Amino acid sequence: MTDEKARTLRFEIFRMDPSDPQSEPRMQEFELDETPYMTLFLALNRIREEQDPTLQFDFACRSAVCGSCGMLVNGRPVLGCQTLTSELPDTIRLHPLPGFKLVGDLSVDTGTWFRGMAEQVGAWVHEREPFDPEAQEARMDDDLARAIYEGERCIECGCCVAGCGVANVNPKFVGPAGMNRIKRFMIDPRDSRDEEEWFDIVANDDGVFACAGLMACHDVCPKDLPLLEVYAYLRRKALGTGAARPRELLQIGSSPGA
Ligand code: SF4
Ligand code: SF4
Ligand code: FES
Numbered sequence: 001m002t003d004e005k006a007r008t009l010r011f012e013i014f015r016m017d018p019s020d021p022q023s024e025p026r027m028q029e030f031e032l033d034e035t036p037y038m039t040l041f042l043a044l045n046r047i048r049e050e051q052d053p054t055l056q057f058d059f060a061c062r063s064a065v066c067g068s069c070g071m072l073v074n075g076r077p078v079l080g081c082q083t084l085t086s087e088l089p090d091t092i093r094l095h096p097l098p099g100f101k102l103v104g105d106l107s108v109d110t111g112t113w114f115r116g117m118a119e120q121v122g123a124w125v126h127e128r129e130p131f132d133p134e135a136q137e138a139r140m141d142d143d144l145a146r147a148i149y150e151g152e153r154c155i156e157c158g159c160c161v162a163g164c165g166v167a168n169v170n171p172k173f174v175g176p177a178g179m180n181r182i183k184r185f186m187i188d189p190r191d192s193r194d195e196e197e198w199f200d201i202v203a204n205d206d207g208v209f210a211c212a213g214l215m216a217c218h219d220v221c222p223k224d225l226p227l228l229e230v231y232a233y234l235r236r237k238a239l240g241t242g243a244a245r246p247r248e249l250l251q252i253g254s255s256p257g258a
Helices: 040-050 112-122 144-152 167-171 176-187 195-202 216-220 227-238 248-255
Strands: 010-016 026-031 070-073 078-079 090-097 100-105 105-109
Touching: 010 040, 026 040, 040 090, 078 216, 105 112, 112 176, 144 176, 167 176, 176 195, 176 216, 176 227, 195 227, 216 227
Parallel strands: 010 090
Antiparallel strands: 010 026, 070 078, 070 090, 100 105
């Protein structure tokens, strides 16, 4: 990018402070000269430093790891830290992620939603045997370990939830991130929940059958998690394909068109 080609970007940013009863939702405009390799993180920091120190937004890692910088950019949920302004038109409209409690301006509270979802689906290894500190570490098949790790790559950014129409109207829906979390524990042989317990979690009005299956979540996930496969796997499971054991479940989950 050369100086003569540098653009003046026009930002239209949602503003509201829910802690102030006088605050009304509105859009505020800012202009900024684009610089080479400018990300939304850099642009918003410059706006805050040079034009309005009250602007609220979240960033921490700046490298698509912490999940704190999700926002709607021209209507699409993305991570601000990995979005280059050069990929966007001259006018950039920014809104907070829908589906989460607004903290202020572009900042939302994703933590409360993810904690509620984790409690709803029991997002931890349920072990019935008492802990034996003398027991040898259990071995795990490499492919199975990789499949579990795949589910663990979720950074809880909330982009998939924001992009999901069902999650936006039903706060109890476990959402795409919740379905991903369920599958991660379902295939883990250390989790001793039985078929009936899984069925109760998956096959209810707030579980997989609430999903409309149009896969907006899959399209917007910045970590490219295979949410389409997760959805198909859980649906098959809920429809009763599996009195299967973990290895068989893993094969179902990774087969094309599952
Ligand atoms: S496929 Fe299901 S979970 Fe994904 S966005 Fe659509 S309704 Fe939401
Ligand atoms: S599944 Fe993807 S989009 Fe959804 S919270 Fe996890 S990383 Fe973000
Ligand atoms: S700042 Fe951490 S994911 Fe963007």
